[in-house]
Amino acid sequence: MNNNDYIIQVEHVTKRFDGGKVVLNDVCLNIKRGEFVTLLGPSGCGKTTLLRIIAGFTKPTEGRILLSGKDISELPPYQRPVNTVFQRYALFPHLNVYDNVAFGLKLQKVSEAEIDTRVLTALRIVGMTEYEERNVNELSGGQQQRVAIARAIVNRPQVLLLDEPLSALDHKLRVDMQLELKQMHRDLGITFIFVTHDQEEALSMSDTIVVMNDSVVQQIGTPTDIYNEPANPFVADFIGESNILNGTMKRDYIVNFMDKDFQCVDKGFEADAPIDVVIRPEDVVLHKDPKDGQWTGRVTSCIFKGIHYEMLVQTPDGYEIQVQNYTAYPVDTEIGMSVAPENIHVMPCKSLFNTIEATVIDATHVFMLGASFETKLHSLPKGTHVKVAVDFDKVDMLDDPADGIAEGQIRNILYKGNHYFIDVKCSNGANIQADTNDVWEDWDMIGISIKPEDIRVIEG
Amino acid sequence: MKKAFANAYIWILMLLLYAPILLILVFSFTEAKVLGSWTGFSANLYRNLLTGEAGEALNNAIYNTVLIALVAAAVSTILGTFAAIGIHNMRHGRVRQAITFTNNIPMINPDIITGISIFLLFVFLGIGRGLFCVICAHIAFCTPYVVLNVMPQLMKMNPNLYEAALDLGATPMQALRKVIIPELKSGMISGFILAITLSVDDFAVTLFTKGSGTVETLSTYIYADARKGGLTPELRPLFSIIFIVILVLLVFYNLKTAKQTGND
Amino acid sequence: MMSKIIANRANWAWPYAIVLLVFVVMPLVMIVYYSFQDAEGQWSLHNFHKFFLSTDSVNTLIYSIGIAMITTILCILLGYPAAYFMSKKEYRLPKVMAALFILPMWINVLLRTLATVALFDFAHLPLGEGALIFGMVYNFLPFMVYPIYNTMLKMDGSLIEAAQDLGASPRKVFTEVFLPLSMPGVYSGIVMVFMPTISTFALAELLTMNNVKLFGTLIQENINAGLLGYGAALSLIVLILIGLTSFFDNEE
Numbered sequence: 012m013n014n015n016d017y018i019i020q021v022e023h024v025t026k027r028f029d030g031g032k033v034v035l036n037d038v039c040l041n042i043k044r045g046e047f048v049t050l051l052g053p054s055g056c057g058k059t060t061l062l063r064i065i066a067g068f069t070k071p072t073e074g075r076i077l078l079s080g081k082d083i084s085e086l087p088p089y090q091r092p093v094n095t096v097f098q099r100y101a102l103f104p105h106l107n108v109y110d111n112v113a114f115g116l117k118l119q120k121v122s123e124a125e126i127d128t129r130v131l132t133a134l135r136i137v138g139m140t141e142y143e144e145r146n147v148n149e150l151s152g153g154q155q156q157r158v159a160i161a162r163a164i165v166n167r168p169q170v171l172l173l174d175e176p177l178s179a180l181d182h183k184l185r186v187d188m189q190l191e192l193k194q195m196h197r198d199l200g201i202t203f204i205f206v207t208h209d210q211e212e213a214l215s216m217s218d219t220i221v222v223m224n225d226s227v228v229q230q231i232g233t234p235t236d237i238y239n240e241p242a243n244p245f246v247a248d249f250i251g252e253s254n255i256l257n258g259t260m261k262r263d264y265i266v267n268f269m270d271k272d273f274q275c276v277d278k279g280f281e282a283d284a285p286i287d288v289v290i291r292p293e294d295v296v297l298h299k300d301p302k303d304g305q306w307t308g309r310v311t312s313c314i315f316k317g318i319h320y321e322m323l324v325q326t327p328d329g330y331e332i333q334v335q336n337y338t339a340y341p342v343d344t345e346i347g348m349s350v351a352p353e354n355i356h357v358m359p360c361k362s363l364f365n366t367i368e369a370t371v372i373d374a375t376h377v378f379m380l381g382a383s384f385e386t387k388l389h390s391l392p393k394g395t396h397v398k399v400a401v402d403f404d405k406v407d408m409l410d411d412p413a414d415g416i417a418e419g420q421i422r423n424i425l426y427k428g429n430h431y432f433i434d435v436k437c438s439n440g441a442n443i444q445a446d447t448n449d450v451w452e453d454w455d456m457i458g459i460s461i462k463p464e465d466i467r468v469i470e471g
Numbered sequence: 472m473k474k475a476f477a478n479a480y481i482w483i484l485m486l487l488l489y490a491p492i493l494l495i496l497v498f499s500f501t502e503a504k505v506l507g508s509w510t511g512f513s514a515n516l517y518r519n520l521l522t523g524e525a526g527e528a529l530n531n532a533i534y535n536t537v538l539i540a541l542v543a544a545a546v547s548t549i550l551g552t553f554a555a556i557g558i559h560n561m562r563h564g565r566v567r568q569a570i571t572f573t574n575n576i577p578m579i580n581p582d583i584i585t586g587i588s589i590f591l592l593f594v595f596l597g598i599g600r601g602l603f604c605v606i607c608a609h610i611a612f613c614t615p616y617v618v619l620n621v622m623p624q625l626m627k628m629n630p631n632l633y634e635a636a637l638d639l640g641a642t643p644m645q646a647l648r649k650v651i652i653p654e655l656k657s658g659m660i661s662g663f664i665l666a667i668t669l670s671v672d673d674f675a676v677t678l679f680t681k682g683s684g685t686v687e688t689l690s691t692y693i694y695a696d697a698r699k700g701g702l703t704p705e706l707r708p709l710f711s712i713i714f715i716v717i718l719v720l721l722v723f724y725n726l727k728t729a730k731q732t733g734n735d
Numbered sequence: 736m737m738s739k740i741i742a743n744r745a746n747w748a749w750p751y752a753i754v755l756l757v758f759v760v761m762p763l764v765m766i767v768y769y770s771f772q773d774a775e776g777q778w779s780l781h782n783f784h785k786f787f788l789s790t791d792s793v794n795t796l797i798y799s800i801g802i803a804m805i806t807t808i809l810c811i812l813l814g815y816p817a818a819y820f821m822s823k824k825e826y827r828l829p830k831v832m833a834a835l836f837i838l839p840m841w842i843n844v845l846l847r848t849l850a851t852v853a854l855f856d857f858a859h860l861p862l863g864e865g866a867l868i869f870g871m872v873y874n875f876l877p878f879m880v881y882p883i884y885n886t887m888l889k890m891d892g893s894l895i896e897a898a899q900d901l902g903a904s905p906r907k908v909f910t911e912v913f914l915p916l917s918m919p920g921v922y923s924g925i926v927m928v929f930m931p932t933i934s935t936f937a938l939a940e941l942l943t944m945n946n947v948k949l950f951g952t953l954i955q956e957n958i959n960a961g962l963l964g965y966g967a968a969l970s971l972i973v974l975i976l977i978g979l980t981s982f983f984d985n986e987e
Contacts, residue, residue, distance in 0.1 A: 029562070068634050087742070088637040095638045101631035105653040114649075115639035166639065477820040481828055481836075484817055488839060488876070491850030494857055506857040550751050557748025570748060573755045576763070579926075579981065580974075581934040582844075583951055587958055587970050588762030591769055594963065611758035614751065633744075643742050672843040674937065679958065690845055697845070697941055702852050710846055721841055725834055 017080075018044040018170060018202050019065060024074035026060055034060045035071070036226040042170075042219075047196050047203045051213040052223035053249070058206050061223075062172050065204065066095050078169070093170040094163035098178060100155045102147040108134070108158050109143035115166040133165035134158075136195060153184050160195070170202045177212065189216055210250050214238065222246050225422060225434075243358055244425050244432075247289040252321075254295075254332050256428045258288040258357070266357055269330050269428070271306060274352040285360040292321065294354035295334040297346050304347020308332060310340045324348065330428040364402045365443050366469070371395045377468070381439030382417035385463040397468050403432070405465035406445035408457045415458020419443065421451050435459065492714060499707035506702075516708040529709075531685070532692040535602070536671055539688060543609035544666035550610070551617025552659055556651065558618070559625040577612040578619075585612055586679030593680070600682030608680045609670045616669065617662030624658035657727060664724045668717055689713060766974065769967035782968035792953060796972070799950035803932040806871040807879075810928050811921060813872070814879035818920070821880075822887035833884060840877035847874050848941050862944050870942040871932055878931070879924040886920025926980050934973050 021040040027033050034057045042048050050058040063069040065076060067088035075084040083091055094115070102111050112133055116126045134140050137157035147155060156176060163171055173192075177185045193216050196203050207213055213220050214234045222229040222237060222245075230242040241247035244255045258268030263278035268288045280286065301307040308324035311331075320339040324332045324346065332348065340346055369379035371391045376383050379399060391397060412418040422442075423434040433445050435457065443459065451457070494506060499517070503510040521530060554570075561567040577585055589608045593600055632654065636646035652659075674690035681691060689709070696706055740746050773781040786792050820826050821833045839847060851870040855862055890913075898912045936951035950973070958966035 066634075066638060068637070087642075088634065089640045089642055093638075095635070097629075097631040097635060099629055099631060101629050101635040103632065103635070103650055103653075105656075114636070114641075118640045118645060162639065474826050477823075477826040478828065481817060481820055481832060484813065484876075485832070485836065488836070488873070491854040491873075492839075495850060495853050498853075506853055550754060553747045554751030556744055557746060557751070560744040561748065562745070570752055570755065573759055576759050579930075579977065581931050581951075581977075583934045583936065583954060584766075584970055584973055584977075585762075587954065587966065588766050589758060590958070591765035591963065591967060592758075592762040595765055595768070607758055611754065614754065618751075643738075643744075668841055672841065674843050674845045690843060693849070694845055694937060697849060697852075702849050702856065706849065710849060714842065714846060717842055718838070721838055 017041045020077040024071045027072045047218045049205045049213040049217040056223040057226045094168040095172040096176045098175045100159040112162045133161040137161045173205045252292045254290045256288045260284045275355040277357040289356040292333045292335040296349045301347040305349040310344045367399045369399045380417040380437040386466045400467040400469045404446040407460040412456045412458045415460045417459045421455045499711040532687045536688040540667045540670040543670045547613040547666045548663045551614045555618045555621035574615045582675030586676040590679040604680040613666035616665045620662035621658040624655045766967045770971045782964045799933045806932045809872045810879035818883035837881045866942045875928040878927040882923035883920035
């Protein structure tokens with residue numbers, strides 16, 4: 012594809028704040044002219060910072076931003092042909108609706124007559140005609156939102172940036188605005204970059220979704236791609252509901268999970284390669300007669316969700332599976348379940364254990380994760396840099412950070428059917444993963460402890 | 472019963488607080504030498520104020536007072552507004568702490584200390600006291616109040632407004648002129664009024680910074696006069712005028728701030 | 736280059752920072768500097784020596800602190816109920832009352848003192864120590880009422896309701912909840928009343944026909960007499976007292 016088809020190119024952008032906190036880590040992104048692109052991720056993932064870098068409010072620490080192939084990294088915001096719709100609208104309270112919308116045009120010294128036509132056109136597009144003379148403080152949230160959009164599009168930007176513009180609106184209004192924004196995008200023909208943490212919003216509006224987490228782009232794709240073929244368990248968990256389970260790839264087209272073999276459509280893995288299996292709740296087929304299913308279970312809860320029922324089913328060997336169905340099965344019913352091969356999503360698993368950078372302190376201690384850990388006796392000289400392996404289930408997580416050897420904060424939690432898989436960011440910035448049966452919450456501060464015999468020094 | 476007591480208490484205190492002032496106001500309209508002996512209504516004390524023997528000195532004092540107040544208030548308002556914007560955008564750290572702490576000093580220090588300390592600085596630098604010294608001192612003790620009035624406006628301002636202006640093509644200076652200043656206007660006006668009030672009202676700081684020269688203001692003039700003979704009859708109309716001017720300014724200021732808070 | 740400095744709005748505070756340095760910090764440094772200089776311009780403790788050896792000066796300080804204490808206590812006794820009545824909706828006092836009460840705070844010492852003189856004249860009462868204390872209280876009462884009133888207004892009403900809900904009698908609600916919560920206002924009031932009363936000079940001069948000297952009078956007389964070092968040393972003592980009282984304020 013010719014480079015000029017891209018209107019915005021984000022090249023290896025890293026943003027480090029003054030305190031050393033990394034909010035964007037080597038982000039690359041190409042945005043096609045005329046696309047509706049959504050940056051989607053949980054709060055704190057870096058999506059708003061990326062938008063602010065494109066707008067010019069924040070300078071990247073490393074990397075650059077190209078607009079139509081030209082480097083604009085050093086351009087101040089007022090010289091960039093992009094406009095922003097802010098989360099809290101940021102309408103100028105001392106100006107009325109008309110003057111808010113005309114603000115940019117007046118600065119450009121556009122003639123009075125042209126300002127008038129363009130402002131009225133913009134207000135018509137957002138459905139705010141007759142409101143010109145109104146004080147912006149008298150408008151409702153939805154109306155302010157419309158004025159904010161008119162104020163941005165009246166300048167005919169090449170790219171419109173929208174920073175969670177619908178998050179302050181109530182649900183019904185939000186859905187209406189989604190449709191209208193989509194229509195505006197079609198009519199205006201310009202590129203929209205939309206930031207949100209709401210996956211439904213992203214799925215229903217975008218041409219392309221950029222899923223972000225922990226300062227890194229996780230996956231880029233169309234809404235269907237992202238939903239149907241999530242690149243990793245995080246994306247699977249964040250977009251829609253899903254059952255995520257540990258498994259192994261027996262051979263081509265045969266996958267094993269929940270201690271059973273299943274047909275699947277994936278191939279090309281090494282024999283017995285560890286993988287993650289994702290099954291959407293709506294893809295689990297329920298059978299009244301338990302014998303008809305590939306596996307069985309007992310319903311433990313059943314909630315009506317409006318169109319379908321959402322049920323939790325407990326299998327005899329201790330897995331909890333979330334399923335959706337149009338028919339309700341009362342609690343305690345024994346049912347059978349099955350899943351079609353094409354609905355079993357297999358994704359490679361990076362590893363079965365943590366690999367941690369460490370430095371040898373003495374014959375029985377290494378320094379890692381910002382603390383000194385006791386190990387089995389080894390013969391490596393002091394100061395050697397080594398890699399240390401720790402199995403996920405050998406990492407102990409403690410309530411009180413002071414009780415652990417190292418300290419960390421929980422950044423992500425995945426439920427894997429019969430246990431939780433937890434991402435922990437340690438005080439020195441390193442990540443460690445742990446399997447646990449305990450219930451934790453995001454952002455909990457915890458202590459980390461590992462027994463000496465569970466620390467394997469694997470690389471000298 | 473409790474309500475009646477509370478009301479009575481407040482009204483008595485209020486009466487006590489305002490009785491002396493009312494007394495002077497009333498007796499500024501009679502020519503009696505001592506308070507209490509009403510010798511008939513007369514505006515002569517007012518008439519003689521500017522034309523009497525002290526007329527020229529008084530004219531001069533009024534001129535100085537107005538000049539000092541306007542210059543000090545104008546400079547304080549500009550300086551304080553920029554300072555508030557700067558402090559608001561500073562990272563929370565030692566520099567910000569140091570500036571906000573120092574900003575509080577002139578408000579806590581008794582006037583006499585502020586006056587003497589600035590007087591000593593001018594002595595040390597070998598610069599003669601006079602109008603310049605007085606104005607500098609007034610700017611020093613007025614600006615903190617401007618900062619204090621502008622700060623809350625900044626706090627409640629949508630943090631994206633400045634960025635929105637830049638986004639729409641305004642340079643930083645245009646953003647300041649077209650968006651930030653209009654947003655801060657009411658705080659700046661309150662600060663300006665307060666600065667004028669404080670400046671007109673000041674006595675101790677002016678006394679120590681004016682030097683022995685001819686720079687008299689209304690309050691130093693009153694002090695000099697009262698020292699000689701207590702509350703002389705000619706001071707009564709002067710007192711009344713200053714009181715009314717400050718009262719009007721303060722009522723205006725209070726209405727302004729009340730309106731601001733009412734809008735939230 | 737220049738435009739980059741201006742673009743960072745944090746830098747907009749620097750002009751004022753310089754003004755603060757020159758007209759607030761430097762003058763305070765001057766007070767310290769002059770107080771440690773003798774008449775010949777040598778570093779010495781001469782001024783402090785002189786102060787502690789002069790029974791008159793020390794007595795004036797003690798007398799001023801005594802007067803300031805009496806004034807402060809009277810202001811609390813009179814001001815606390817006033818602030819209480821005005822802050823409570825149930826007494827239905829118009830809101831403008833509070834503004835009127837606090838208004839005299841902004842009018843200068845001289846005018847307020849002359850007003851007291853007028854009152855004593857009118858009532859044919861002699862000027863002197865009694866007039867001084869009356870004048871002080873009259874002058875500084877708004878400074879006590881204002882912070883207490885403010886604290887009471889900002890107090891979270893649900894705390895009072897919570898105490899009632901937990902079974903506290905009206906008396907208990909007041910002594911166990913309302914009073915402790917209003918104390919920060921009282922401390923601020925003390926700071927705003929105590930220090931200015933020590934350092935005032937015009938007040939004593941006009942209210943006692945110059946018969947009673949306060950510490951402020953002492954400072955002013957010495958500065959006027961050209962004894963800058965001694966005047967500075969006395970000012971430094973006031974500054975130290977301010978430091979101590981504001982420390983007391985921050986403690987709470």
